[in-house]
Amino acid sequence: MNRKDHIKPLTVGFLTPFYDSVFKIFAFEKFYKKIASQIPPDKAIHILDIGTGTANLAIAIKKRSPKAKILGIDPDEKILKIAKEKIKKEKLDIKLIKAFAQKLPFKKQSFDYVVSSFAVHHIPPNLKDQAFLEMYRVLRSGGTILIIDIGEPKNLLAKITGTVFSLIESVGPNLRGFIPKALKEVGFYNVKEVESKFGLISFYRARK
């Protein structure tokens, strides 16, 4: 697949080594912990992290649910290298694979949970629908999908921030409510926006 099949972690490739330093400024750690807290802490469940990046979410889940078998996918080799080093340093057992959300190399119903943080807006618009179909396919019946990303703005300040952000990142579809719509369209039920932070960052949860 070529470059148009994914948007780089910080939009331009040369910034990738600074990914974690930039994300630290936003103090997103608590968001990863919040998602991790929705996953059983003591079960050997299978979890797929879509657009794992530097594995921040995967690491937060593994620390809280040590028996979970976590697999992170991302198409970007540079970010996966950073993630691998982090996981090794933390002595955690998390598998990472180079793959695209729109073409997941797994059999149907392979995972109990599909999770994703700040990655949906990085999937190019023309491939997003296919990515959601794939997430649905690989999740087992009765499984749960948890997504955090930019969502529909809840107030004027969030609207302005979202509009400014859309000049640098491809967040337009998210701002227009793409995520809950796509979840419903591919067949998920009980689709809920469980929380919104700053009126702009949304936590979504749905069941298959």
Ligand SMILES: C[S@@+](CC[C@H](N)C(=O)[O-])C[C@H]1O[C@@H](n2cnc3c(N)ncnc32)[C@H](O)[C@@H]1O
């Ligand atoms: C903003 S980063 C988020 C990384 C990580 N989940 C986090 O919360 O720190 C977005 C990630 O989505 C990945 N990505 C872009 N296009 C993708 C695609 N088509 N399929 C899967 N991941 C993709 C990027 O390579 C990048 O690592």
